[in-house]
Amino acid sequence: MSTTTTTTTTAAAAPPPAAGAPGVRRRRRRSLSPGRRLPAAGLIGPLAVLALWAGASAAGRLDPGAIPAPWTVLRTAGRLWTEGTLATDVVTSLRRAAYGFAIGLTAGVVLALASGLSRVGEALIDGTVQLNRAIPTLGLIPLFILWLGIGETFKIAIIAIVVYIPVYLNTHAALSGIDSRFVELAEVQGLSRLAFVRRIVVPGALPGFFVGLRLGVTGSWLGLVVLEQINATSGLGYMMFQATNYGQSDVILVGLLIYGVFGLVSDSAVRLVERRVLSWRRTLNS
Amino acid sequence: MAPHTEQLTAPAVRLAGLTRSFDGRTVLDGVDLEFPAGQFTALLGHSGSGKSTLLRAVAGLDHEVEGGGELTAPERVSVVFQDSRLLPWRRVLDNVLLGADGKEAAARGRAALAEVGLAGRERAWPSELSGGEAQRAALARSLVREPELLLADEPFGALDALTRIRMHGLLRELWKRHRPAVLLVTHDVDEAIVLADRVLVLENGRIGLDLTIDRPHPRSYRDPLLGEYRERLLAALGVTEDLA
Ligand SMILES: Nc1ncnc2c1ncn2[C@@H]1O[C@H](COP(=O)(O)OP(=O)(O)OP(=O)(O)O)[C@@H](O)[C@H]1O
Numbered sequence: 001m002s003t004t005t006t007t008t009t010t011a012a013a014a015p016p017p018a019a020g021a022p023g024v025r026r027r028r029r030r031s032l033s034p035g036r037r038l039p040a041a042g043l044i045g046p047l048a049v050l051a052l053w054a055g056a057s058a059a060g061r062l063d064p065g066a067i068p069a070p071w072t073v074l075r076t077a078g079r080l081w082t083e084g085t086l087a088t089d090v091v092t093s094l095r096r097a098a099y100g101f102a103i104g105l106t107a108g109v110v111l112a113l114a115s116g117l118s119r120v121g122e123a124l125i126d127g128t129v130q131l132n133r134a135i136p137t138l139g140l141i142p143l144f145i146l147w148l149g150i151g152e153t154f155k156i157a158i159i160a161i162v163v164y165i166p167v168y169l170n171t172h173a174a175l176s177g178i179d180s181r182f183v184e185l186a187e188v189q190g191l192s193r194l195a196f197v198r199r200i201v202v203p204g205a206l207p208g209f210f211v212g213l214r215l216g217v218t219g220s221w222l223g224l225v226v227l228e229q230i231n232a233t234s235g236l237g238y239m240m241f242q243a244t245n246y247g248q249s250d251v252i253l254v255g256l257l258i259y260g261v262f263g264l265v266s267d268s269a270v271r272l273v274e275r276r277v278l279s280w281r282r283t284l285n286s
Numbered sequence: 287m288a289p290h291t292e293q294l295t296a297p298a299v300r301l302a303g304l305t306r307s308f309d310g311r312t313v314l315d316g317v318d319l320e321f322p323a324g325q326f327t328a329l330l331g332h333s334g335s336g337k338s339t340l341l342r343a344v345a346g347l348d349h350e351v352e353g354g355g356e357l358t359a360p361e362r363v364s365v366v367f368q369d370s371r372l373l374p375w376r377r378v379l380d381n382v383l384l385g386a387d388g389k390e391a392a393a394r395g396r397a398a399l400a401e402v403g404l405a406g407r408e409r410a411w412p413s414e415l416s417g418g419e420a421q422r423a424a425l426a427r428s429l430v431r432e433p434e435l436l437l438a439d440e441p442f443g444a445l446d447a448l449t450r451i452r453m454h455g456l457l458r459e460l461w462k463r464h465r466p467a468v469l470l471v472t473h474d475v476d477e478a479i480v481l482a483d484r485v486l487v488l489e490n491g492r493i494g495l496d497l498t499i500d501r502p503h504p505r506s507y508r509d510p511l512l513g514e515y516r517e518r519l520l521a522a523l524g525v526t527e528d529l530a
């Protein structure tokens with residue numbers, strides 16, 4: 001109990017302080033955190049690419065048949081929106097993605113809870129999902145067409161499967177990876193099983209759930225694109241596929257742009273919710 | 287499965303012939319021990335002597351451990367662990383109130399936080415607390431339940447020496463006000479002597495030494511009269527004076 005610790009501080013090669021001062025000035029350690037975020041950091045890169053594209057087009061360095069100028073793309077988008085079927089195509093695509101995503105998310109969460117909170121549930125569900133995961137979902141397309149026909153149901157089903165797998169896997173891993181010290185704490189504090197699940201298991205699993213959610217969002221767009229480009233008679237992908245036949249690169253770019261906006265908006269929305277819900281986490285990026 | 291009988295009335299702890307073993311290796315070999323309500327007891331022993339095993343048995347936390355014997359413990363038991371074990375996703379007050387429901391619970395939680403010197407930190411996240419503050423919050427959490435028995439497994443083991451001394455004062459003060467029976471597991475002989483009214487040494491799976499420390503509180507580490515107790519305890523632990 002009576003140990004005396006003597007600390008000798010040697011300053012690292014700091015420049016000698018101004019004349020006369022005998023003390024050693026100590027430089028602050030360099031922070032290993034990357035530092036403060038630049039304002040609007042997420043926009044700088046895309047804007048630079050856009051500027052490059054516009055500049056190259058204006059200078060005539062790009063083949064307009066392969067990569068049309070940004071303004072051509074915008075004009076085409078306006079024309080398609082007012083005169084063509086772009087509006088209905090967008091709505092069709094959004095509806096597919098939204099239904100598929102909602103079903104997949106619900107299924108993923110419900111299955112993860114059932115298998116994460118009960119041993120019977122785990123025995124029934126976990127192995128099955130792991131098996132399902134081993135089969136690339138897009139490989140199921142032929143079978144699903146055979147079962148469900150080539151209509152909307154089949155597309156929604158495929159998207160739902162693409163979404164539920166990462167949601168399930170990450171949520172289940174988080175639920176079953178709960179710190180045993182917290183289980184002990186719950187017992188000591190006399191929590192009921194329900195209170196234990198509500199106050200400890202579920203909040204503890206939220207970070208894992210959000211990882212799954214973000215993968216699920218990405219997956220739903222990916223599934224959408226693939227499905228619409230190979231087996232659709234409406235929707236954005238169909239529009240782009242048709243444009244290929246007529247060599248309309250501007251229409252294809254409009255489609256890609258809209259897909260990009262979908263992806264960006266949905267990912268930002270998830271991030272926003274995540275930051276709110278997980279505000280207790282202090283990370284390098286906070 | 288270890289039996290854990292609970293008696294609703296008598297708030298005293300009684301162990302009779304308590305045994306616990308892991309994979310056939312006996313750790314507790316028939317512990318007989320009794321202590322009355324409100325007594326402050328410290329439990330010493332070598333690392334691996336089974337102190338935590340004993341404490342977990344009394345807390346009823348050893349579901350899967352082999353063993354037998356008789357065990358009576360009060361109904362309201364609180365445990366303070368070596369780590370503060372605050373849930374990172376609950377604010378400090380909500381952590382303190384974990385498992386305490388009802389309308390007046392929040393008021394009691396605030397009062398407990400004030401008692402441990404954390405008034406005003408109710409809305410902080412656990413990650414914003416220092417080690418000592420987190421451990422004080424854990425103490426507050428254990429108090430809210432108004433325990434008849436407070437079990438603490440090296441609760442100050444992770445703290446620096448200065449904070450430890452402060453925490454000793456705080457624990458003793460809280461004990462004086464609430465009067466739970468306390469079983470404090472520690473490997474620090476001085477901590478045991480300064481805090482407890484009775485010190486037990488766990489040795490070869492049994493209570494090897496049972497020493498009542500008859501000195502007034504608050505005690506000082508430098509009290510020469512405590513030296514005698516220290517020597518006896520160190521001898522029981524197999525440490526000779528020149529090694530200590
Ligand atoms: N869950 C377990 N599984 C197997 N062996 C265990 C388990 N828990 C404890 N033991 C063994 O029981 C013995 C007593 O452990 P215990 O944790 O009670 O010691 P301790 O007195 O608290 O030691 P320390 O002072 O280091 O905390 C040790 O030899 C340990 O290896």
Ligand SMILES: [Mg+2]
Pocket residue numbers: 337338339439
């Ligand atoms: Mg221990």
